[in-house]
Amino acid sequence: MNLNIRTSDLMWSVVVTFCASFMAFYIPLDLVIHLKSNQAYVWTNIVASAILIVDIFYSIYKAKYHESEFVFEEKSGLELYFRKWFAIDFIAALPLNVFGFLSFLQLFRLVKLFKIANIMRHFRQREVQYANALTLIFFLFWVFHFAHWLACGWMSLRGIDHSLTVFDNYIRSFYWTVTTITTVGYGDIVPVNSQQILFAVFVEILGVGSYGYLIGKIASFLAKKDPAKSRYLSHMEYLTAMVKLRKLPLDLQTRLRNYYTYMWKQKSGFDESKFLDGLPYGLKTEVSIFLKQEVIEKIPLFKDSEDNFTKEVALHLKPVILTPGDFVFKEGDEGHEMYFVVNGRLEVLLGKSEKILGILSDGDFFGEIALFSNVPRTASVRSLTYCDLYTLSRNRFDHVVAKFPEIGKQIKAKAESRLKKQKNGN
Numbered sequence: 001m002n003l004n005i006r007t008s009d010l011m012w013s014v015v016v017t018f019c020a021s022f023m024a025f026y027i028p029l030d031l032v033i034h035l036k037s038n039q040a041y042v043w044t045n046i047v048a049s050a051i052l053i054v055d056i057f058y059s060i061y062k063a064k065y066h067e068s069e070f071v072f073e074e075k076s077g078l079e080l081y082f083r084k085w086f087a088i089d090f091i092a093a094l095p096l097n098v099f100g101f102l103s104f105l106q107l108f109r110l111v112k113l114f115k116i117a118n119i120m121r122h123f124r125q126r127e128v129q130y131a132n133a134l135t136l137i138f139f140l141f142w143v144f145h146f147a148h149w150l151a152c153g154w155m156s157l158r159g160i161d162h163s164l165t166v167f168d169n170y171i172r173s174f175y176w177t178v179t180t181i182t183t184v185g186y187g188d189i190v191p192v193n194s195q196q197i198l199f200a201v202f203v204e205i206l207g208v209g210s211y212g213y214l215i216g217k218i219a220s221f222l223a224k225k226d227p228a229k230s231r232y233l234s235h236m237e238y239l240t241a242m243v244k245l246r247k248l249p250l251d252l253q254t255r256l257r258n259y260y261t262y263m264w265k266q267k268s269g270f271d272e273s274k275f276l277d278g279l280p281y282g283l284k285t286e287v288s289i290f291l292k293q294e295v296i297e298k299i300p301l302f303k304d305s306e307d308n309f310t311k312e313v314a315l316h317l318k319p320v321i322l323t324p325g326d327f328v329f330k331e332g333d334e335g336h337e338m339y340f341v342v343n344g345r346l347e348v349l350l351g352k353s354e355k356i357l358g359i360l361s362d363g364d365f366f367g368e369i370a371l372f373s374n375v376p377r378t379a380s381v382r383s384l385t386y387c388d389l390y391t392l393s394r395n396r397f398d399h400v401v402a403k404f405p406e407i408g409k410q411i412k413a414k415a416e417s418r419l420k421k422q423k424n425g426n
Contacts, residue, residue, distance in 0.1 A: 009062065013119050016055050019048040020092070020112040024145050027106045028152040033166050052093040052112065059089060088115055113145075143181075143210060150203055151177040157196050181207035232264035259323050262386050288314040292390070299340055299363050309404045316400075317390035322346075322383040328367070330380045335370020337391040338411075344387025349380040357421065359384075369415045371397050378419060 026041060063077035092112035096105040120141075124134045155173040164172075176189045180203045191197040239256055242248060248256075276284050276291075289296075292314045317340065322328065328339060328346065346360040357379060360366055370377050371394055392400070401408035 010123075012055075012058060013123070015051060016112075017116050017119065019051045020116045021141075021145070022048050023092075023109055024113060025148060027110065028149050029170070030106065031104065032152050032156045033160065033169075049093060049095055052089070056086070056089045056093060059085065085115055085118075088112060139214065143214070146206075146210070147174065147177050147181060150181070150206075153199060154196075154203075157199055177203065180204055181210055183207055183211055232260055235260045235263075255323060259321075262323075263321065285311055285315050288317075292317055299365060309400070309407060312400055312403065313392065316396040317392060320389040320391055322387040322389065324383055324385055326383045328381040328383070328389070329377050331377055333377045335367060335375075335377055335394070337393045338365060338367035338371055338397060339381075340365045340390045340392070342388035342390060344389075345384045346381050346387060347384055349382060354380070365411075365414075366418075368397075368411050369419050372412050372415045373419070 022044070026045070030041075059081055060078070063081035088111045092109045092115075094109065096109055120134075120138045124131050124138070127134060151170065151174040154176055155169060158173070160166075160169055161172075172189065179186055180200065183204075191200045236257070239253070239260070243253055276288060279287060289311060296310055296314065320339070322344070329335070331350070341360055341362055341364045343362050346366075348357040348360065348366070349355065350357050360381070366381060367377075369375070401411070
């Protein structure tokens, strides 16, 4: 579904939702205080009914000509619409308010709310970034409607106080409903007969569940609003517990705290490896390329390389985080991977005297000598700052070099140049 279709669909969904919400408001109110004599109500009702009739034709057109966003649905769009939603749309569009002696038939038009709930569900699934906020907003939408219906029910049971205006009667009923649902219940408006008492008990029970659900949703929303911060705070709690149990030295405590803070501030607490592992190959490749695009563009070796090479490398690069003073590897270690620097600075050291041969920074790569020459590490590499690296394992390295010999030649030339420099350094 292209952007223009999505935008028009969203705008129409908002219009239909507004109309359905209007019906959900005025129909119960009409059954209690009889709004049919109000001209504004009559004309607004006509407009809303007309929109709901148009919605039937729009839904048929959309089902026939627009592709579903969810390609895994078994039935075609048109067949699915007639099987699931046509009856609901048709009943909602009927002018059932004309049957004055059977005015309760209007309530059948509220079946449209089932489709509104489905629209909200699809919209929440599509707008993943705002899913938690939308869940809370949609919940409050339904809470308001339920509160309104209950207020109408309470007003019907208590009767109209003719010493007050219609608006004041409704406001008092709505006030009673909200105080009861939220478990506040000031007691200034109380049931006086069995019907009212039973209704009050029902609302109280409903209120306890709704109130608990609302508090849970708000807590969940606040917790998920910043998952990186939640993860950071969780790590800090574990660190606090570890310090108490195992008496970690102050220097080590500081390094751990700084590491977790860096992960939160710079990396947003996001572990891309875990995220990618759960994806099928095609999606995994696309997401890998997107996430590592910045890295690939920084590395001169990868510039102007063919797309297949970029895909191959991106899929197999694994992230590594270093804190200041960490050794990536030491001279004499076995070499099992090469490294690409995303950001940060590292120093290349030679011998026991740790003679500095050079400084590595964004876009550099290292560790390829041991892979080409099949020898232990010829130098040590230590981080000077917090560093973000990507690694490429020996197996994947051999595969890439065999598949893309031109890239392999460039890496080999760089390896020979570094090896020659190190020998001269001795």
